[in-house]
Amino acid sequence: MLTTKTKPILLQPAWKLPANIRAVISTRNNEFNLATHVNDDPNKVMANRQQLRNFLPSDPFWLQQTHSTRVVKADLSKAVPDADASYTTDKGIVCAVMTADCLPILLTNASGDFVAAIHAGWRGLNNDIIAQTILKLSQFSPNDMLAFIGPAINQECFEIGKEVRESFLATDTAIAPFFIPSINNEKFMADLRGIAEYKLYKSGLLPQNITNPKICTKCNHNWFFSYRENPNTGRMASLIWKE
Ligand SMILES: [Zn+2]
Numbered sequence: 001m002l003t004t005k006t007k008p009i010l011l012q013p014a015w016k017l018p019a020n021i022r023a024v025i026s027t028r029n030n031e032f033n034l035a036t037h038v039n040d041d042p043n044k045v046m047a048n049r050q051q052l053r054n055f056l057p058s059d060p061f062w063l064q065q066t067h068s069t070r071v072v073k074a075d076l077s078k079a080v081p082d083a084d085a086s087y088t089t090d091k092g093i094v095c096a097v098m099t100a101d102c103l104p105i106l107l108t109n110a111s112g113d114f115v116a117a118i119h120a121g122w123r124g125l126n127n128d129i130i131a132q133t134i135l136k137l138s139q140f141s142p143n144d145m146l147a148f149i150g151p152a153i154n155q156e157c158f159e160i161g162k163e164v165r166e167s168f169l170a171t172d173t174a175i176a177p178f179f180i181p182s183i184n185n186e187k188f189m190a191d192l193r194g195i196a197e198y199k200l201y202k203s204g205l206l207p208q209n210i211t212n213p214k215i216c217t218k219c220n221h222n223w224f225f226s227y228r229e230n231p232n233t234g235r236m237a238s239l240i241w242k243e
Pocket of ligand 1: 218219
């Protein structure tokens with residue numbers, strides 16, 4: 001997937017989807033930053049967003065992401081909300097999250113009834129943004145929901161302080177196996193992808209319905225923006241919609 005020399009602007013996730021569902025992930029091609037909050041030239045960001053728009057049925061429903069657990073119905077008539085996940089059952093509405101190491105999680109179900117996009121860093125995961133999103137979709141059975149965990153930082157690149165591990169264990173001791181001691185004192189390597197899978201199972205998704213290709217943003221920072229590789233970086237987008 002990441003071996004070609006010429007990078008496209010958008011990648012299609014290696015994810016088996018119902019025929020009416022489309023999903024794309026933007027790359028770092030020519031510093032294709034889509035975020036307005038990262039000290040990039042606003043004109044360049046707008047030009048990038050315009051270029052992205054050409055591939056979509058409507059403007060994406062962007063979020064003001066704050067590592068919260070707020071989940072909103074995507075509605076382009078409303079101002080950009082403070083939220084970290086959106087969902088819709090409507091056709092042509094594009095749910096989108098921006099990331100650079102955090103987990104972009106896309107959701108739909110086998111019959112393509114809805115789409116959702118979740119931004120999950122460690123705080124969002126620990127505060128259960130995944131469960132909060134699935135709660136908003138309670139008319140659908142989690143048993144046939146399909147989840148894709150996009151490019152994000154892998155365990156071998158994600159060192160955290162012991163207080164992060166402790167705050168996870170304070171809410172759920174079963175999360176302990178997702179941390180291994182770092183070579184550095186009082187630090188741990190955190191498997192956010194593993195925690196996300198675990199949280200998806202806890203919400204009722206089945207293992208065979210979770211696609212988690214473990215593409216690391218930091219290891220592949222020529223392809224993806226990575227905050228841990230360089231804090232002064234752009235953001236890529238993961239987008240999903242019903243046709
Ligand atoms: Zn890595």
